[in-house]
Amino acid sequence: MDKQKILVVDDEAIIRQLLTRSLLKEGYEVETAEDGNIALEKAKKTSFNLLITDLKMPKKDGMEVLKEVKRTNPYVELIILTGYPTIETAVEAVRIGAFDFICKPFDVQAMLTTIKQCLEKQKYQIKHIELSELMTFAEITRLITSVFELEPLFNRILDSALSITKAKRGSLMLIDPKTRALNVKAARGLDKNIIRNTEINLNEDISDKAVQGKEQALTSSTLNIPLVSISSRSKGNALGMLNISDKVSEESFTEREKTLVFVLAGQAAVAIENAGLYLQLQENIDGLRKVIAQLNDTQNQLIQTEKLAAVGHLAFGIAHEIRNPLGIILGGVELLNNTLCKNDNASDEVVGKIKNSIDRANNIIVDLLKFSRASKLELKLVDLGKLLDEAAALVASRARLSNVEIEKNFPKENVRVNADETVLRQVFFNLYTNALDAMPKEGRLKLSISLNGKNKENNGKKENFVTVEVADTGKGIREEELSNIFNPFFTTKEPGKGTGLGLSIAHLILERHNGRIDVKSKVNEGTTFVVKLPQAA
Amino acid sequence: MRNRRKILLIDDEEDFCFFIKQNLEHSAKVLVDYAANPDRGIAMARKDPPDLIFLDVMMPGKDGIKIIEILKKDKKTMSIPIVMLTAVEDDATKLKAARYYCEDYLVKPVSRQRLEDKIDEVLNRQGQIRA
Incomplete structure (x- = not known):
């Protein structure tokens, strides 16, 4: 254990020598100073346990020395040794926390006992302070x-x-x-x-x-x-x-x-x-969550693809099994028309109706087969404006005949999406055809493309979406019909005018492109189909 | 009067074959033979090569694609134009048929008018090539 260090400050050499000798004998480490300045110098270099000082000294007063040493070393103990005790100095000594106030001349033995008591007290005090500091420190560390x-x-x-x-x-x-x-x-x-x-x-x-x-x-x-x-x-x-x-x-x-x-x-x-x-772990967990979400997404798409493939397989089988009898019916009707009922207007009309029914049945098969095609999309970068133009060209002459004006509002820059060109063109062709069906005499078909910026629509992933609006000024759709409009075989058209599969196919195809389709409509004002697709980077 | 063109129809749907024969022969421009059995159809084509063959795809025993392969490899029948006439509509089958130089691919139901137009179109083209 380190020796306890004592600094003796007194301008009388005999006092310094007496105390030094006695203290060294007791096993203390002792240093001395003959004036206040030297004392302060020494106190700066060494952390003393005890300072014994005279009060009246040349250059610097003992009380000043005590105050200054106490400031840098709050745990230092102080004993005042004076030949001129006054009430004021005694009060001051108590105020700065001196352990004792001893008057000269003093009994060396009594002095040593006081020093011993003083340093014992200091030892326990320091331990107490250290313990409480450690407890505070432990609490801080825990926090x-x-x-x-x-x-x-x-x-x-x-x-x-x-x-x-x-x-x-x-x-x-x-x-x-x-x-x-x-x-x-x-x-x-x-x-x-x-x-x-x-x-x-x-x-x-x-x-x-x-x-x-x-x-x-x-x-x-x-x-x-x-x-x-x-x-x-x-x-x-x-x-x-x-x-x-x-x-x-x-x-x-x-x-x-x-x-x-x-x-x-x-x-x-x-x-x-x-x-x-922890942060890194959290990021990894977030990353894992994203991967799991993507896996779920992929799994759902795979299930959807499997389902579509099954529907496609079924559609393929149905197409074969129904088209053969349709072929026979058509052949039979034509034969009857040619041989048995020649030049008979009434029978021509009947044959016409049968042929129309054959076309209706066949159209359902054509649409069913489109379902199966949605299961194997061939995605590539497609210029959306160009694709909308191409689909519009397919209905242009019909629009002219019905006095429908086609209005386009596309951004100047090319807007590109990842899509199966043929299938997506078919979707817009269907939407235009529906719009023209709703405007048999006249109207306006408005096509617009807009960029939406960030959108959280796709499984929490932030993607830029492109919005295409196909709006007509036709008769509109009643509210109670709107909720069913994407259901298969639901149609608001007259029997034979539509299979009721077009919009459900469009819905399916857009879903397969990670997009969506919505509709808003007002009776006698018009209908707007809103298509959203992820914009290609 | 010019000879009536000979058409061979190979299709396992016998009723279909019957009506097509009746409808096409009604115009007196063509003669139609038909076979509801693929092997019989091949044998008929070899024995008396027709001007054009209408061929179904899905048939029991041999499918239409296999039949084209056989007919196109046979010297006696390789130059006969073949038009697929089928209820099967898928890209893979269309591609296979095209690979064997099949002239066209018609999907049932098909009207008599369409068949007559197709016969004229294919045989005229064939005539131009031979001339």
């Missing part, structure tokens, strides 16, 4: 290691360091792994502009030395402590810097405070590392 979000963690570390050191001003800086510069992550008592603009390159100032050398860089009023984690992961490299300055009491930092902050910095570095790992 720090329980925070996993970086910003609150930085603030808590800094606040803890300020609380331990009783300082007003401080900052926590971390090294940016890319730029190798120190950036302020938390600050107290500093100007906001300084915080925002402070970026220290690791060659500039004291921080550099502290971080690189992993040493406790110290000045009298500032602490710059490197944040070095003890974990094997950081390989002993500093993560950053904890800077503390301006003690509330305007004193220097004590050794004890420096040690505590240094230990705190080590704990803080581990906590910062852990929080980083």
Whole structure:
């Protein structure tokens, strides 16, 4: 165990010698000073346990020496030794916390007993203080290691360091792994502009030395402590810097405070590392969630594709089984018409109706087969405006005959989507045909493309969507019919005019393109189909 | 009077064959033979090569694609134009038929008028090539 250190300050050499001899005999380490200034010099270099001082001395008064030493070393014990005791000096001695006030001449043995008691008391006092500091420190460490979000963690570390050191001003800086510069992550008592603009390159100032050398860089009023984690992961490299300055009491930092902050910095570095790992883990979990969502998405698409393939297979079989008898019926009807009922208007009409029915049945098969084609899309980059134009060209002559004006509102730049060109063209052709069916005499068919910006429509993934509107000024659709409009075999057209599969196929095809179709309509005003498709990058 | 053109129809739907024969022969421009059995159809084509063959795809025993392959490899029948006449409509079958230089692909039901137009179109083209 280290010897307890005592500084004896007295301008009388005989007193210094007497005390030195006696104290050395008792096993203490002793230093002496003949005046106040020398005493202060020595107190700066060594942390004494006890200061025994005379009051009346040349150059500097003993009371001043006591006050100053107490300021830098709050745990130092004080014994006053004076040949001129007064009430005032005794009161002052009690006020600054002197252990005893001894008058000269004194009994050496009694003096030694007092010193012994004084240092015993100090020992227990220090232990008590250390214990309570350790408890505070343990609580701070527990708090720090329980925070996993970086910003609150930085603030808590800094606040803890300020609380331990009783300082007003401080900052926590971390090294940016890319730029190798120190950036302020938390600050107290500093100007906001300084915080925002402070970026220290690791060659500039004291921080550099502290971080690189992993040493406790110290000045009298500032602490710059490197944040070095003890974990094997950081390989002993500093993560950053904890800077503390301006003690509330305007004193220097004590050794004890420096040690505590240094230990705190080590704990803080581990906590910062852990929080980083936690964040990384969270990101990985988020990544996993996204992958799972994508897997689910893909699985659903696969199921959908399987279903479509099954429908396609069925449609293929049905097509074969129905088209053969349709072929026979048509052949039979034509034969009857040619041989048995020649030149008979009534029978011509009957034959006409049978032929129309054959066409209707065949159209259902044609549409059913389109379902099966939706299961094997061939995606490529498609210019949407061009595709809408091509589909419009297919209905242009019919539109002219019905006095329908086609209006286009497309953006100047090319809008591209990933799509099966043939299938998507068919969707818009169907929508145009529906619109023209709703405007048999006259009207306006408005086609527009607009870019929507970010949209969270596709499984939480942010994608740019393109919106295409196909609007007519036709008779409109009643509200009770709108909800059924995408159901297979639902039609608002007269029997034989539509199979009721067109819109459900459009719905299916757009779903297969990760898009969607919606409808809005007002009776006697018109109907607008709104198609949304993911924009190709 | 010019000889009536000979058409061979190979299709397992016998009723269909009967009506097509009756309808096409009604115009007195063509003569139609038909076979409801693929092997019999091949034998008829070899024995008395027709001007044009209408051929079904899905038939028991041999499908239409196999039949074209046989007929196109046989010197006696390789130059006979073949038009598929079938209830099967899929791209893969159409591609296979095209690979064997099949003239066209018609999907049932088909009107008499359409068949007559197709016969004229194919045989005129054939005549131009031979001339």
